[in-house]
Structures are given as C-alpha cells and as structure tokens.
Amino acid sequence: MNMSLTLMLQLTILLPLIAIAGIVAAGAKPNLREAVTFVATALVLFCVVNLYQGVLNGEVIEVHWWEVIPGLSLSFSIEPLGMLFALIAGILWPVTTLYAIGYMRSHEEENQTRFYACFAIAISAVMGIAFAENLFTLFIFYEVLTLSTYPLVTHAGTEKAKKGGRIYLGILLSTSVLFFLLAIISTGYIAGSLDFSAGGIFPADVDKTLAGVLLVLFILGIGKAAIMPFHRWLPAAMVAPTPVSALLHAVAVVKAGVFTVLKVCVFIFGIDLLAELPSTQFLLYLAGFSVLFASLIAMRQDNLKARLAYSTVSQLGYITIGALLANASGIIGSAMHIGTHAFGKITLFFCAGAILVAAHKSNISDMRGLGKKMPITMAAFFIASLSIIGVPPTGGTWSKWYLVMGTLEAEQLILMSILMLSSLLNIAYLLPIPLRAFFSNNGASSPDETVHEAPLPSLIAICFTTTICLVMFIYPQPLYELALAVLDASGAAYAQ
Template sequence: MTPSLALMLQLTILLPLLATFAIAVTGKQPNLRESVTIIISLAVLYCVINLYQALKTGASIEVSWWELMPGLDISFVIEPLGMLFALIASFLWLITTIYAIGYMRGHHEENQTRFYICFALAISAVMGLAFSANLFSLFIFYEVLTLSTYPLVTHAGTDKAKQGGRVYLGILLSTSVVFFLLAIVLTRLISGTLEFTAGGVFDDNIDTTIAGAILVLFIFGIGKAAIMPFHRWLPAAMVAPTPVSALLHAVAVVKAGVFTVLKVCIFIFGLDLLPQLPTTEFLLYLATFSVLVASIVAMRQDNLKARLAYSTVSQLGYITIGALLATSSGVIGSSMHIASHAFGKITLFFCAGAILVASHKSNISEMRGLGYTMPITMGAFFIGSLSIIGVPPAGGTWSKWFLLMATVETGYWVVMVTLMLSSLLNIAYLLPIPYHAFFPGKDAKPANSAIKEAPLPSLIALTITTFGCLIMFIYPQPVYELAQAILTVSGVSHGQ
C-alpha cells in the first residue's frame, strides 16, 4: 500500500470535517461558502475515484486510527461494498450541493450556513461508515450520522419540525442502543471478534438459535433500514427541506441502514450460515410485509414528499430481502439496488423540491397541468419513476431482475409475487403524477403561466441524476462488477 492511498482514504473522512470549519468562517459570504462546499466535495470525489481505481488493480488499503483496547479499534479498509456506497455518496453530495444552492436561495431558507455544516458532517460520517473495517468503527460513525442529521431534520425550527426531529432521533437512537449495541456485544462475546470477515465470524459450532436471535437484534437495531415497525422516523423526517430529504433518502441515512444490513449478513453471519438460522425466514417475510404495506400506504398519500417517503420504506425492503435470501443473485441485486434507488429517488425528491420552489405546490392533487410550465422537471420525474418501478430504460430494471432471480432460486414464491405486486403498485402511485402533469384532462384548470422552472442550479442537478438513471440501464457494468467483487471478497462465487 502506498502512503498516498492511505492518505486519500483518510481524506475522504477528514475533508468534509475540514469543510465544516471553512463553511463556518465563510458563512456571511454565501457565494464563497458554497464555493468552498463544492470544491471540497469535488476533492472527496477525486479521492474516492482514485481509491476505486486502486481497488480495481487489487491494491490492499487499510488504515488504523486508534485502539481503545484489544479488539476494539477504529480502523478502515477498502472493499467493494464500501466502495460502492462511497462512490454513490461522494458523487451525490456534489450534485445535492449544486441543487441546494438553487433550492435554499429560491426558497429563501434561513440558517443556510448551519445546513451546509451539518451536511458536511453527515458526509464525513458516511465515509467513515462506508470504509469501517469492523463493527465497532461502523457503530460509532452510524451514531454520528444520526446526530449530525438531526439539526437538518429540524431545520425549519417550527413545532412540526421539532416533533418530526424527536421521532427521528427517538427511534434511531433507541433501536441502536436497545438492539444494535446488544447485538454487537453478543457477537464479540461469542465470536471473539468484530472484524468484518469473509464467510462470517461465527464458527461451525454456533448454536443456530442464539445466532438467529442475534440476527433479529441486528435487523431491528439497524433502524436506518426502516423495516417495519421501526420505519416511522422516515415519514416524520419529511418536515425537513427537500435537499435534506434527498440526503436522507438517497445519499446517506437510509443507504447507511441497508449498507449495514448487507455488511452484517455477508461479513458477520456469512451467506452459508444465514439460511440455517430459524429467524431468517421470519425476517424475510417481515421485510416482504414492509415492501407491500408501505407501497399501499404510499398510494394513499396526497402530499408528494410523504408518498415518496413511504415509497422509500418499500424500496429499502427490497435490499433487506436480497441480503436475507443469502444467494449471489440476492447480494448482486441488493447492491445494485442501492445504486439504482439512490439515483431514482434523489431525482424524484429533487423534482418535488423544484415543484415547491417554482409553484409552491406540495400536494399531488394540485399538480395537474404542471408539465406545460415545468416540462424538464416533470420529464425528469417520469424517468426517476421508471427507475423506481424497475422498467427500461432506467437502471432499476437490473437490480429488480437479480432480486427476482434470487427469489426463484430459493423458492420463495410469496416473496417473488410480492415484489412483482409492489412494482405494479409503484406504477399506480408514481406514474399518474407525470401523466396528469402533461395530460391534465378537459376539466382541469389551465396552467398558471407565471410558474416557471426551478432555479438553474436545481435544474442542472436533477438533470444530471436523471441521466444517471438512464446511464445505469445502458451501462450497468461498473456497478455490476463491484457487486460481483463483493461476492469474491466474501468467498462466494457467482452462481452459488
């Protein structure tokens, strides 16, 4: 390992921290403050891309910061799953920053400096979490991410925002302390290690009942994955500004949750042990229940952000299902869905924010005819919807294909039917929005000619993520190769 690569790994975590100080100093000069944010996000993306290139060549990159006691240390390592998460987060931090410049100014938001500071802190936590070499390191950055995003959820300062923040913080911290931390302690006591290990950390003599109980603690403890009944924090957080919603739903928080679920399933339990545990099937059906019920609830929401929030709960269930199926197709599907859902859902939230800034509309029932005055935004919403549904020409097609293949391979026909039914429900609650925007019907009021597209930075950002949805369909190879590399690192061959 060359010193430069070790330095780059550390800079991905430290640069966003340095950004917080620079943003605070330049807070009274918005142009300079936002330039600092963009420059540092570009620097982080540059470091991550270089680490990605090194990983492709087979480089081994490990860094240790601090050993609290033997077996409990804060250390980092580059591996394919963490790299996939880091690439998505670093790229979308840059794009969300561009979007936020247009949104925060166009919506005349207060406390913008605090917003950019907390955003940078959250990205630093994401990078630390993505590259964590063990459960101890991951848990620390997992909690830092929760705390750093709380001020973003309560950004508006209203009673509703504070209530949403209390629900957000209460559920995420309580699940972490009651379930997640206990699962980590039991894992250490039984296995003697918290290091992420190919094939898992438990030996062949482990009592499957005990291991199954630990798995339940992990899945319930990783509240950011929003599995029911620990999902209410996600709709509650919709009181936040749209760039924060995009951060929560596509870049950082929920992806940290499902990323952690995948890490635990693959590198703590191992794909050989998971199917043997008595609780795996229960959790699999619980995730399936979350997928279906959240889709049904989404259909009943008139508020656009609330509909997208419940859609996210449903889509996260897909990733948890793929992890629990414990097959190569499931892992590939879940990994690719992290990427495809990120681009699809961030596009939809960007569009929701653009509609709010330009037309001051937040309810779907008020959006008929908007396609005439906001054609770029509503066209982007259509493409983002296709990615979430999982049909060509959008990237979600491939991830859902592999997930369905995994259900066929394992014979979980109820799960397969539910995933297909959920996609039909996706169509029912997403496609009518752009359809009625462009074809409002004879009885609809004529579009207000005073409504224009959102500010240019926001428009540029949502256009980039829309093209990302299309590119991931046309050229999915980089994401697929990383997903395959996860299997290689975990000691599983594709096709097993």
C-alpha cells in the first residue's frame, strides 16, 4: 500500500476541518479568510487528483481510523464510484469559493465567516461519504453533511429562511432515522457485515421479499436523493444564498444522496440480486413518477431558483432509475449523470445568482431582454441548459444516452418514454429563459438602468463550469472510464 496516498486520503477529509481554525481566526480580515479557504481547496484538489492517479494505477488505498465494536469500524477505502464523487467535489469547491467571493461581497451578506466555515465542514463530510468503506462510516458523514448545511440553508436568518431550514432538517433527519438507519441495522443483522463489497453482501439464499423490503427502506431513507414524496426539502432549501444552492444543493447534498443510492444498489445488494427483487419494479416507477411530475411542476415556477430546484428533483430521478435498472448501461449512465448534471446544474445556479446580484431579478417573467446586458451569463445559461436536456455539444448527451440504452436493455419501454418526455419538458422549461433574454424586448430593463455582468470572480466561475459542460462532450473519457470501472467493480455476471 502506498503510504503517501493513504495520507492523502485522510487529508481530503481533515484539511477542510483544519482550515476552519484559520477561517474563524481571520474572520475580521475577509481577504485573509478567503485566502485560507483557497489554500485549503487547492490542497484538497491536489490530494484528490493524486488519489485519482493512484486509482488509475491500480493502487489499493484504504485506512482504518477506529473500531467502535468488533465488526463496526470507521474506515475508508477508494473505489471508482467514490473517486468520481470526490473528484467532482474537489474540482467544484475552489470554483464555488471563487463564485462566492463575488456573490457574497456584492450582495453584502452577513455572517460570511460562518458561511465559509460551514462550507468547509460540508466538504469534509462529502469526502467522508465518498471514501466510506462501510455503511456505518457513510451514515456518520451523511448526517454530518445534513447538520453542517443547516446553518447554510438558514443563513439569511429571516423567518422564511428558518421555515425552509425546519423543512430541510425535518425531512432529512426523519427519513434517516425512520428508514435509512433501520435498513442499515437490519442489513447488518441479516448479512453479518456492513462493508461495501463487489457483488453485494447478502447471502445467496436471502429471502427475496425481505431483501425487497430493505431496498424500499434504503431508497426512501436516503432522503438526499429527493425521491417523491420526500423531495420538499430541496425546494425549501432554495432560501439559502446562491453559492449554497449551487454546490450543496446542485452537487454535494443531492449528489451524496444519489451516490449513496448507487453505492447501496451496486455494493450492498449487488446488481444480480437487485434484478430479482420484487420491489425493484415499484421503485423504478416511483423514480419515473418523480422524473415526470417534478418536470411538470418546474414548468409552472416563475421563480428561477424554484424552477431549477424542481429540475434537480427530476434529474436525480434519472440517476436512481439508472441504479435500479440493474444493467450495464444503466450503471454507466447513472454514474456519468452524477458528473454531467453536477456541472450543468451548478452553472445554472451560478447564472441565477449572477442575475440576482447584477440585475436584482429572481422571477423569469422579469428577465426578457436581459441577454443584451448580461450576454456571457445568459449564453452560459443556454449551454448549461443544453447539457441538462442532454443534447450535443454538451456532456449531458452521453449520460442520457446510456440511461435510455439501459431502459432498452431492461425492456422498460414505459420508463424510456418517461425519460424522453422529461427531456422534452426540460426544453420547455429551460430554453425559453435564455431565448427570451436574447430575442425579446418586452419588459426589458429601461436603457438608463445600470445592469451589467456579475462581479469578475463570479463570471470566471461561470465560464469555467460552462467550458467543462462542452469539454465533457468532446472528451468524456475520464468520466466514462470511471463509470465503466464502477461496473467492473460491481461483481455482476456481465461486467468485463
């Protein structure tokens, strides 16, 4: 085992926590405080990239921190799916920090030190989830992520923010305790282990009905995946500042949910068992309902962040469907969609925040003609929308291609129709926004009104994530190879 890589694995979790001391100490000096944050983001990204190289080279990277009781330990190891999740978070933390500097200062937000400190805790929790070796470790960091993001959701301190925070915390904690924790305890009792393992951990003679009930508990209990009816926390959390909505509710929190769903399906149940469970079909249609119904709700939202929130609920359903299809294309498409959706949706949220800061507009009906004053922002919104829809020349094309192929492999024609219809609805609720901004003057801002592009740090972040959306179409190999490695690690009978 490479000791330097083992150290880097631990540093990805510990460095954000260490940075908190510097962030708090430099609270009165914003430039220094944000410099500390940037140094931490750079070091974490350095570690993550080196771990990625180690995974490509076939290194075994694992570490055991603490054995609570025999068979129950706080342990970490790296496999391709966790590496994919950590790589996305590692890249987007510095980008979002850059965006936040422009946004938070221009918006004159209060409690910025608390914001950056809680942000660092959340990133540490994400890394813990990504590299968790067992369900016990994953659950600990899953809950830390919930608790650390609550102050971010309620950042504004208004009654509306507090109400949103109560819904956020209430749904995520209740689903965890009532369903997720019960599923974990039951799994440990039946399987005798909580360690993630190729091919799953249940014995070959496990009762299919009982295993099917456990699958339902897991899917409903992983509330961060926002499957209906446990989705309301996500729109409620949009009261948070846009940088929070962007990384934590377009990437970290929601992706922690669907990552956990995929991890449980592949490494706890195993793809072969998953295909035989009686409840899998029910859950597939529940996810399909979430995809379609959330898209319909999104069309009716005039508030831009609310529309994007319901769009996220729909897109998370794609990933859940891919996991539950229990076939090669579904797993590859699901893993790839974690990445393509992350960059597409974070760009859309970045643009929404830029419009709020620069033009003081949050309702879509007020954004006609805005493209002439914010051309870079609205062009980025257009490109990111294409990626969410899943059409060339953007990265979302590939993940949606594999997901549709997965429905065909499973002979799930109804689900294929739902995915195709949802993509048409994506067009209906996303593309009119930039098109009206560029080609309609009705309701446009008056010529004497001083509207311009967002602050430079925010604009640089928007351009970076937009560029990645395009690059992933031309060069999807790193994302595809990690997704394919997830399939190979699954232990399924058809994995190469």
